[in-house]
Amino acid sequence: KAGVTQTPRYLIKTRGQQVTLSCSPISGHRSVSWYQQTPGQGLQFLFEYFSETQRNKGNFPGRFSGRQFSNSRSEMNVSTLELGDSALYLCASSDRLRTDYNSPLHFGNGTRLTVT
Amino acid sequence: GQQLNQSPQSMFIQEGEDVSMNCTSSSIFNTWLWYKQDPGEGPVLLIALYKAGELTSNGRLTAQFGTTRKDSFLNISASIPSDVGIYFCAVPGGETGRRALTFGSGTRLQVQP
Numbered sequence: 001k002a003g004v005t006q007t008p009r010y011l012i013k014t015r016g017q018q019v020t021l022s023c024s025p026i027s028g029h030r031s032v033s034w035y036q037q038t039p040g041q042g043l044q045f046l047f048e049y050f051s052e053t054q055r056n057k058g059n060f061p062g063r064f065s066g067r068q069f070s071n072s073r074s075e076m077n078v079s080t081l082e083l084g085d086s087a088l089y090l091c092a093s094s095d096r097l098r099t100d101y102n103s104p105l106h107f108g109n110g111t112r113l114t115v116t
Numbered sequence: 117g118q119q120l121n122q123s124p125q126s127m128f129i130q131e132g133e134d135v136s137m138n139c140t141s142s143s144i145f146n147t148w149l150w151y152k153q154d155p156g157e158g159p160v161l162l163i164a165l166y167k168a169g170e171l172t173s174n175g176r177l178t179a180q181f182g183t184t185r186k187d188s189f190l191n192i193s194a195s196i197p198s199d200v201g202i203y204f205c206a207v208p209g210g211e212t213g214r215r216a217l218t219f220g221s222g223t224r225l226q227v228q229p
Contacts (some may be wrong), residue, residue, distance in 0.1 A: 042219055045218075048215055109157045109158050
C-alpha cells in the first residue's frame, strides 16, 4: 500500500500570501489529520477530518482551514501568511472510525513551508 | 495547557550502548504511543501501549506504560547508527480532544559509530 503522500514537499511564500497544501491518505483511510511542527512549539494538532467533516480543531487562528473530499484526500489552506507560519506541516491518515481514537496515525513526510 | 514532559532532550551515545528515555504527565492517560522521526520524514509509530503496567517490545525497543498511567518509558538496547532520529512520546487527548495527539517535545538521539 502506498503511504501518505503530501505535496508539495517544499514551498516558499511571502508574508500576506495564501497557500494550499495537499494530502492523499493511505487507500481506505477515511480520517485525515494535520499537524504543525516547529522548533519552538513542537508538534501541534491543527484539525482532523472524517468523511468530509471536520471532527476536531486545534488552537490555531481562523487563517488555518482545511477540507476533505469524497475520496478522503484533504487540503489545508493558510491565508494571510505570517513569518511565524514557517513550519513543517504534517498530514496523517488513519483507518479509525468516527467514534474511535486509538487507531494509529500514519504520517506523511510533510510540506516544509517557509514564509519570507 | 496539557503538557508531556519528555527527557532527556538529547543524547549522544556510542554504538552498542543502551538508551533510556521517558515521558511524564500530570494527567492520567489510557494510551501511550512512541514515535520516531528520521531527518526529513514524518513520525513513524514504534510502539503503542494500552494498559497500565504493560511492557511491549518491538525488536531492540521496549516500552512500558507506567502503573500510575501518568508516565511511559522507552528503552533501546544495543544502539546502532540507524537509531539516529527524534523520539516522541504521544497521547490521544488533551485540550484538543481525544482524537488529537498531544506530543512530547522529543528526545534527539545521536549515535557515534
